[in-house]
Amino acid sequence: MSQALQPATETTDPRILRSRRMLMDSLATLLKTREFEDISVHEITDEAKLNRATFYLHYPDKSALLLAMTEVRFRELIERRGISFTDCDRALDAIVLGVCDYLIEVTGCPVKGALIPLEGSIIPVVEGMFREGLSRHGAAGGVDSELLATTVAWAIFGGARRWFQTPNRVAAEEMAGKIAAMVKPVFLNGNQ
Amino acid sequence: MSQALQPATETTDPRILRSRRMLMDSLATLLKTREFEDISVHEITDEAKLNRATFYLHYPDKSALLLAMTEVRFRELIERRGISFTDCDRALDAIVLGVCDYLIEVTGCPVKGALIPLEGSIIPVVEGMFREGLSRHGAAGGVDSELLATTVAWAIFGGARRWFQTPNRVAAEEMAGKIAAMVKPVFLNGNQ
DNA sequence: ATGCGAAATAGACAAATGTCGATTCTAGAA
DNA sequence: TTCTAGAATCGACATTTGTCTATTTCGCAT
Incomplete structure (x- = not known):
């Protein structure tokens, strides 16, 4: 069930x-x-x-295992890099890069056509990190910071996923920079 | 396979x-x-x-049917409302509202705990609409408009999904407005 | 109307899934 | 050390899944 x-x-x-x-x-x-x-x-x-x-x-099924595994391993990867929220811009960059790197780490080198259902495991973790960051700094005025965290997490995952599925992709760092830059205004605008 | x-x-x-x-x-x-x-x-x-x-x-399996069905029905819902890109702001609002409404339409009234894998069918449609809109207007200067479309589509779906899973949710229109406002700066910023 | 090609049906198959009751093993407390 | 709760194993089960090989039905062009 x-x-x-x-x-x-x-x-x-x-x-x-x-x-x-x-x-x-x-x-x-x-x-x-x-x-x-x-x-x-x-x-x-x-x-x-x-x-x-x-x-x-x-x-209950193998999807649940995948979910649990991804959560553990992705968290490990993120914590290994020790992201701190002293500099929000830096934190954002690091999180996006973490997602890109993880996609590669989890599904070996060969570009598989399959779209593993990782969103269920990666996104909540990213979401949690943003919630934490938002609660410390810039806790957004009128905007629902929960919704903000969710939205940005999905945006980042979606972008990273597109990049990952691209045949001959650019370096993870480059893509992470683009995605972070694209997403940043959502945070800034939220404060007014 | x-x-x-x-x-x-x-x-x-x-x-x-x-x-x-x-x-x-x-x-x-x-x-x-x-x-x-x-x-x-x-x-x-x-x-x-x-x-x-x-x-x-x-x-090939029932997920493929779900995907096909969602694509057809979501497209129908969107086209029934006849979204045009003469006014981009209006188009964005309509698309976001379409996603919110569709989530309700497809999964009856009762709030199910299950997270139906709809992202695979809804997101590509939304993505396509943004691609079309971006190719006509504001085809973004330095930004990859493909990536922009993907990122925004995921952001919107993620936001709508969070709203949909909320126990006693606000009206779809209200949430759609919040999500659209949150996402809008991504487009504006992309042009410089 | 007739015939062809392709879609739908029927039945069967091995493999995988999720569940169960009964049994054995083991970590940690007495 | 012994005892116990509960974790792991084992074998079995009904279902579901995806694939096959006929065979029948049907749309459509001739």
Whole structure:
């Protein structure tokens, strides 16, 4: 019934942690060979050396695993770079670049035609970062800062996604700069 | 293999047209009772009085049908309102309102928790409209107008989607105004 | 009206999905 | 160390999915 609430469950049980880590690692490995749609739950648990039933103990379906995996890995990538909001412009640039880089990181080198449903996992994370940034600085006058965060997050993901799907794309840094510049006025204008 | 190219096939054969229309209508009907994930291809063809194999003659899977259906219906809704680009501001407002209204139209009254993967069908249509508008007017100086169209389309959809998922939401017109105002500066800024 | 090509149907198939009950194993507390 | 809750395994199940090979039906041009 798509009640994907398990992954949010806080737990310290090493067995649970291990199983979930194994499943995520397994999916990450398989994603470098096949496309998401062509990977079965059986293959994932096989690679992870787990029973297939164990999979369903943690995730309602493979999309939920992808979502959980992406969230963890994208967060890691972002935190590895330690984005701070002391300089908002810099933070924006870093976040956009992070999205671009992650798209490459997660789906190996070959340009796949498939449009993996990553928006469900990346966008909320980006959104959260903007919410945090907005609550600290420029908490926008008349504008709903929640809506602002959502809108900008989608805009960035959409732009990055287009770039990623482009056959012979320019460098991630270049594209990130363009997207950031394009999106910036939304923040500025919001304050008056 | 997700080679969903059939729907793009131009045809005049009444049998093909009829089958596709039946399938779309059937899905639209079922969507008012169940969530997308809980509807099987068998149920769709059953409701449409067609053989299950016929389904696969037209669409590779049910997501492709949803995509095709959404594209057709969303385009209809937009064209029913006859958006023109004589006044860009007005066009932007109308497009945003169209997205908000369509989200309601497609998924009945009850607020479903499910996030139907509509972005794949609505966003490209919105994107196309902006591309058209940009090619006529303000074809942006230094900015890539393709990227601009994509980015804005995602921003709008993301905003509308957030609004749609909000428990007790404000009127579509009000939200559409807020989103349009938020997004507008992206266009203006692009020209210098 | 007749025949051709293509669309629709029918039935079958292997594989994948999501769920279940029963059993075994294990982390952490007593 | 022993005990226990619950995590993992196992085998099985009904459904669903996507694909096939006939076979039948139908639109349309001749």
